[in-house]
Amino acid sequence: MATSVGRMQEKEPQFFAKLGHTTVHEGELARHSVYTRFLHWAYGIFFFLALFTGFATYMPFLFRWFAPAFGGPATTRMLHPWFGLGFVFFFGLQAINWWGPMKWTDTDSRWIKHLPEFLRSTQALEPEDVGMYNGGQKLQFWEIVVGSIVYLITGIVMWAGARTFGATSVAISYILHDISALIMLFGIFFHLYQATFGQPGTIQAMTRGTVSEAWAWTHAPAWFRQMTGRDPRQALEQERQRRIARERAIEQLARGGPAGPPGGGRA
Numbered sequence: 040m041a042t043s044v045g046r047m048q049e050k051e052p053q054f055f056a057k058l059g060h061t062t063v064h065e066g067e068l069a070r071h072s073v074y075t076r077f078l079h080w081a082y083g084i085f086f087f088l089a090l091f092t093g094f095a096t097y098m099p100f101l102f103r104w105f106a107p108a109f110g111g112p113a114t115t116r117m118l119h120p121w122f123g124l125g126f127v128f129f130f131g132l133q134a135i136n137w138w139g140p141m142k143w144t145d146t147d148s149r150w151i152k153h154l155p156e157f158l159r160s161t162q163a164l165e166p167e168d169v170g171m172y173n174g175g176q177k178l179q180f181w182e183i184v185v186g187s188i189v190y191l192i193t194g195i196v197m198w199a200g201a202r203t204f205g206a207t208s209v210a211i212s213y214i215l216h217d218i219s220a221l222i223m224l225f226g227i228f229f230h231l232y233q234a235t236f237g238q239p240g241t242i243q244a245m246t247r248g249t250v251s252e253a254w255a256w257t258h259a260p261a262w263f264r265q266m267t268g269r270d271p272r273q274a275l276e277q278e279r280q281r282r283i284a285r286e287r288a289i290e291q292l293a294r295g296g297p298a299g300p301p302g303g304g305r306a
């Protein structure tokens with residue numbers, strides 16, 4: 040069974056609700072609205088466009104081969120600040136959209152303290168009080184908020200130039216702009232890894248707007264509880280029992296005996 044829109048935490052502007060829909064299949068939960076997904080991919084694209092034009096312009100000794108794709112070195116340089124503004128604009132809208140769920144809580148401070156254990160993956164399940172986003176995701180979000188403000192201010196200073204802001208301000212802006220870019224780039228590599236290979240099933244949250252219930256009780260247990268009213272650890276245990284029962288039934292069938300009660304129905 041599939042429903043067009045499941046219970047969604049994020050608010051969806053009318054226009055986007057009409058523009059697309061989120062189909063939630065059985066065993067899935069609605070995670071991101073069409074609006075959220077649109078914003079994410081808009082600033083994601085602008086981020087990489089700004090990155091490539093920035094590399095080609097300011098590190099030509101390594102990346103001048105990017106420039107022809109943007110119409111040559113002069114247009115690449117001209118386009119870079121506009122791509123940057125596109126990034127800041129769409130991320131700004133996302134920051135407003137996510138302001139509530141990204142608020143820092145005690146749970147996040149505890150999560151950060153146990154970061155080494157999570158990185159070593161000694162715990163497959165997130166702690167039970169982790170909600171829609173964990174401390175690491177929130178930390179990255181706020182890093183991008185601060186980074187975007189740094190980009191905007193330093194970008195405007197460099198764009199207007201030394202005649203408006205003075206040579207020292209422009210020189211400092213270059214350094215801060217580059218440091219911010221390096222920090223964000225490092226974070227984004229980690230983000231890409233986590234969204235794909237690191238936590239399989241995550242990318243679907245930003246493509247189809249849904250995640251499996253198993254993903255939710257593993258990575259966002261408190262959010263799972265909030266969305267379904269079910270206990271995440273119990274849901275995991277029920278699924279484990281269901282699997283064992285199914286495997287036993289298959290084994291019995293293979294041995295030629297009666298399958299017995301499979302216990303295969305969903306809890």
Ligand code: HEM
Binds near residue numbers: 242
């Ligand atoms: C092609 C590249 C990208 C992929 C595949 C990707 C994938 C994803 C996915 C699947 C989520 C949802 C995670 C969840 O619901 O828990 C997400 C969230 C997010 N993305 Fe991306 N993303 C990409 C690029 C970017 C870029 C360039 C930025 C910003 C510069 C960004 C910033 C964020 C933020 C702040 C979140 C929310 C918190 C988090 O999950 O980390 N993403 N992304």
